[in-house]
Amino acid sequence: MNIPATRADSVIFFRVADRKAGLSRCSDSEKIRGIPMPQKRDDATPTEKSLMLFSLMLFNGREFSLGEIAEKLNCSKQTASRLLDGLERFSYGRLRRGRHGRESFFSLERPNLPPRVCLNPEGLRQLALCRDFMLHLMPESMRRDTEAALNQSTAFLPAEETKENTSRPSGKSLTKGYIDYTPFQHMLDTILHALRDRRVCSVRYQSSLSADEKEYDYAPMLLEVYHEAFFVRGWVVTDKGRVETLYDTPTTLALHRLRAVTMTRRSSEQLPPAEDASSGAFGLLEGDPFKARIRFSPAVSTYVAERRWSEDQHITVHKDTSVTLSLTARSRQELLAWVLGFGEHAQVLSPAWLRRELQDKLTAMLELYAHREKKPSPAESAPDGGRS
Structure with a gap:
């Protein structure tokens, strides 16, 4: 059947055949x-x-x-x-x-009909570039929705820009150890819905493989991306009566460690924003901020000097092109793991307690390799495992 036209300049005609025909x-x-x-x-x-x-x-x-x-x-x-x-x-x-x-x-x-609303071509290109950089983090259905929205937007470009093609990627994000969020699509949708409507969620969360699952009444306030992963920042709240925060500081949950999320009818409208006074410090995990100084060898100094690690950082370049980085951190675990990633090219100068913690970790690592393993057999040491 034909859909009758009410506005000939804006209505698209569709002819839908009966399923038993065509x-x-x-x-x-x-x-x-x-x-x-x-x-x-x-x-x-x-x-x-x-x-x-x-x-x-x-x-x-x-x-x-x-x-x-x-x-x-x-x-x-x-x-x-x-x-x-x-x-x-x-x-x-x-x-x-x-x-x-x-x-x-x-x-x-397409017929040459001028669109009633014109989009900015450069803005659309920039949105497509953001899509290219973020696409690997999105669940499959969210990727399709993003692609469809951008493609449909090209219909509203000015006539001289109608050949703009947002479906061909202009950029790409290279990462390792990424998380496939497709199995978490439902929970991500629920969190986003709760963020829009300022609603409290009932969540079940497992912080690690060795930890037991725990249940919270949780008011999400912000979705964050850190090290190629989604995190939800919000408040743990009372489970009955008036919605009130249980802790003085917000709680951050990893989206991929949520085991169940259900949005409730309770409103979080009266709660304060989940602000973080130390958000400009190094690290995601929250703790008491502290100052640290780290010396980096010339082999990695360029990489370190090019980047911003904390809002108040200061970099000193030495004659041998090594650098000393002074910064504020809020997570000693994250800072130590980061320093260890540079191996012999990084040395913690201060504080003294952080140097001692790093020494303890290095001692423990040496213990892992202190005992020689038995000499492998010729078959085990062969590149193909002894198979021919």
Whole structure:
């Protein structure tokens, strides 16, 4: 059926065929011929896939290969080809076909209708760059939503910028030891919902593999990213009656260590912001701030000097190009782990108690390697484990 137009300059016409005709008719004929039906790749109906294809072609303004369309719609190339045939019958735009070498490409030629709202092309490019840098942290469904929102935004660019392509990445974040947040999508959505509505959540949390799970009534205030991981900053609150904080300082929870999150009806509107007086200090874990001085050898001095480690840091460059970094830290565990990462190229100068802690850690590390292991057999020492 045709959707009646109320505003000819802004309404997109869709022609939706009955599921027993059109796209599904090919499947019925395959049944008649006795050809076994391929297994569906997802639960989307042919009509839903047609609209997905239409949206993809409309808001991108570029060419797509048949394989790329099949991948984005999560279907076979045969199904993608049938969907493209159906797209040619739509009343909005014209499907253009072309070839590059041996591969066919498709694009949708849109009517030259000026958009009522124009976006800033440079701002959209910057948003796409932020997406490229953050995409690896997002759960799969959030990635798709981000891609779709940016692609749809290109429809509102000025006419001279309609070829702007935000789907092709301009940047990339290189990381190791990252966390796949796809299994935590539901909890992330709940936390974001609670942040928007200022609501208290009931959470179950496991701080480490060796720790028992604990339950809290928790009021999230801010979502943070630190060392390629999401953290929630907020207040642990009373579980009954008036919502009040149980501690003087906010509590930070790692999103990937949450085991369950349920948003309650209790409001956190009256709670203060989860501000942190030492947020400019080195480290995420909260503790009493302290001053430290660390000497770095010329081998790593350039790396250290180029970066900002705390808001009040001071760097002294010596004649041999080594540097001394003076900074404020709030987590001795994080500072010690960071210094140890430089090996023999870093030396803690002060405070004295931090030097002693580092000496204790080095002594413990030496104990791990003090005892020689038995000499491996020729088979064990061979590069392939003795296999040929």
